[in-house]
Amino acid sequence: MNIVKATLDFVMDILETITFVGSLFIVIYLFIMMPNQVKGVSMEPTFKSGDYILTLKITYKLRPIERGDVIVFKSPRNPEIEYIKRVIGLPGDKIVIANGQVFVNNKLLNETYISATTNLWENGFVKENQPLIVPENHVFVMGDNRPRSSDSRDFGPIAISLIEGVVFYRYYPPQKAGFIKNPLPKSLRK
Numbered sequence: 001m002n003i004v005k006a007t008l009d010f011v012m013d014i015l016e017t018i019t020f021v022g023s024l025f026i027v028i029y030l031f032i033m034m035p036n037q038v039k040g041v042s043m044e045p046t047f048k049s050g051d052y053i054l055t056l057k058i059t060y061k062l063r064p065i066e067r068g069d070v071i072v073f074k075s076p077r078n079p080e081i082e083y084i085k086r087v088i089g090l091p092g093d094k095i096v097i098a099n100g101q102v103f104v105n106n107k108l109l110n111e112t113y114i115s116a117t118t119n120l121w122e123n124g125f126v127k128e129n130q131p132l133i134v135p136e137n138h139v140f141v142m143g144d145n146r147p148r149s150s151d152s153r154d155f156g157p158i159a160i161s162l163i164e165g166v167v168f169y170r171y172y173p174p175q176k177a178g179f180i181k182n183p184l185p186k187s188l189r190k
Contacts, residue, residue: 089140
């Protein structure tokens, strides 16, 4: 009988541990951070298709959104799809794209992280040299690979409520693993 009781106690200890770890994982996944995989080339050269990243869901409860943050958000056209893009404009910002360059509040945005100049599409939301004011509770986002990114130039500013979180860590591929830093100087982030 002692062997049966010891075995039963051992099994119960394992089940309690699995339940605790599983509950902890669910809480972390639902409220704190979640893993994502980059799909597509819209964020090259910063992220390649197939990179695995961690998205922190609580960041914007602790600090405001900043220009230069890389975020994951639900597509405004299809909430089943998640996009990864860079925040370019905050609520109230004036965005102008002219001759392949981006101006935020009449200042040229020095974008060392992009792979090509910023193009526009004939039927897109943003027009050449036409100011766009980012509405309240919205942000203007773009991919780093401008010719290959569907973003605010196409569908307009996105509602802040669509943001899942800020990308803070890449864990795959291992040779590129590390924290993701905002490339903009602090003076240009807010």
